[in-house]
Amino acid sequence: MTTTDLIKQLFMSFNDKDNDTFIQIAREYIEHEKRKKHTVVAKDLEKALFSVSNVQNSSRRFKNSLPIPRDSEKGFPLLEIQHFDKSIDSLIVADEVKIQLEQVIREFKDADILATYNLQNKRKILLCGKPGTGKTFSAQIVSSVLNIPLVYVRFDAIISSYLGETATNLRKVFDYIESNTWIVLFDEFDVIGKNRDDSHEHGEIKRVVNNFLQMLDNFKGDSIILAATNHQNMLDPAIWRRFDDIVYYELPDENTRKKLFEIYLKTIKKDTDIDIAKATSMTDGFSPADIKMVTEEAMKTAIISSRNHLGQNDIIRAIEKFIRREKVRNNLMGNK
Ligand SMILES: Nc1ncnc2c1ncn2[C@@H]1O[C@H](COP(=O)(O)OP(=O)(O)O)[C@@H](O)[C@H]1O
Ligand SMILES: [Mg+2]
Incomplete structure (x- = not known):
């Protein structure tokens, strides 16, 4: 078969949404490159294909989980499942930050071994620091390195709905997370995490903060829960205690x-x-x-x-x- 034939078939299998054929033809194409002694190209393609088929395996693996929870008033999704393929080398941070993130990753990988010593891997991590310092990026990297999809929770979506719905929305998000193993990011979590004594805060929001903390405390899943904030000063000490680790992102020197x-x-x-x-x-x-x-x-x-x-x-x-x-x-x- 010529290269053009292979690529044509690849397009056709894409059109038919036939994943197995797609992967089979992609493999053939890689063999084709190998035979032409294009080893670097072949390796590169193999790596790319590997990550594609992994994404597919994981979506297969996650197929049976619950439907994406939605706000019942407006119907919009409360979270998003995202896939990333980023290298930890692309994150330029202070050594301590990198070490902390690597430790979270390693503990997750060795969770079984830790458990035999009656130790639990770190699962609830607070990421704080000024905007644009790499908090959201770090969550994408943890998800990439562990090859587990990122559940991205939009806090504004949860809050901006009818206030009475907010607690229900949170419950839905936690039920969803607990149904599987994920990397979860509660991004811009300060929308909800502002100091609970602030008199300007609406009583409902205070209740929701308590609610969130309780859910975080009672959370039993294997997932890693990351919460990111730009305003760490405004956070209640009660929130800090809930986390296994706090990662602080400085502006770069x-x-x-x-x-x-x-x-x-x-x-x-x-x-x-x-x-x-x-x-x-x-x-x-x-x-x-x-x-x-x-x-x-x-x-x-x-x-x-x-x-x-x-x-x-x-x-x-x-x-x-x-x-x-x-x-x-x-x-x-x-x-x-
Ligand atoms: N520490 C970093 N090293 C390399 N790139 C970064 C870093 N921080 C931010 N970036 C770049 O800026 C973009 C926005 O950063 P982001 O992670 O959203 O910041 P934050 O969530 O802390 O506000 C990232 O997607 C990345 O491209
Ligand atoms: Mg961010």
Whole structure:
């Protein structure tokens, strides 16, 4: 069979939603590449196929779980199942943070061994730190490394519905989580986790916070539950006690920012006079997400102006533009 034939069949099996044939033909194609001694390509494809078929296996494995819970008033889903394939190397954080995350992953893998010593792996982890420091990203990485889908819980969705429904919604989410083993992220969890003594808080919300904490306490599943917040100062001490570990994401220091620039600019050719140290020193207080945005802006400027190299000016301009933008935003928000 020619390459074209194989690819045609691949398309057809996709069209027929015939997964088994799809995988079989993909395998044949990989063999075909191997016979042509394209070992690197074949390895690469094998790896990609492996992750595809794993996703399929896991969706098979999870097929029998409950239907996605929905808000009964408005009918929208209360959570989302997400699949990721990200490497832990793409997360640039302080060593302690990486060690903590790796420990969570390792304990999960060795949960059976730990159990024989009557020890339990860490399951409830609080991720806190400024926006754009990698909290959501970390949950995606834990899910990738363990090859378990991420259950992404949108807290605003749960809360913004009729207040009376909120507790019911939470219960539905927990029932769903307990039906299987997942990596769960309660993202932007501070919507609910604000200090319970705050007099501005509605009484209903206070009840929901208590409710959430109780559900977290009583949670018996094997899943790893991650909760992320940007406002750790506003959290009640009672919440902190509920977690097995607290991971704190700092804004990146000079060295870390340098690494971020290098990683995010890796894909483009650069002028020889590029001075990353200069960019690094200009970006004190930037989050990793800010740096990502700046590098993307700089690369796009270089690309659309048909230069095939990134110049120092592209970077400096992108940084300056970002700083101006932040100033406007801060003014609009009353200098908060
Ligand atoms: N520590 C980091 N290392 C590498 N990239 C990061 C890091 N933090 C954020 N990013 C990039 O910025 C994006 C947004 O970050 P995110 O994880 O959503 O921040 P947070 O949830 O802390 O507000 C990520 O998807 C990733 O591409
Ligand atoms: Mg986030």
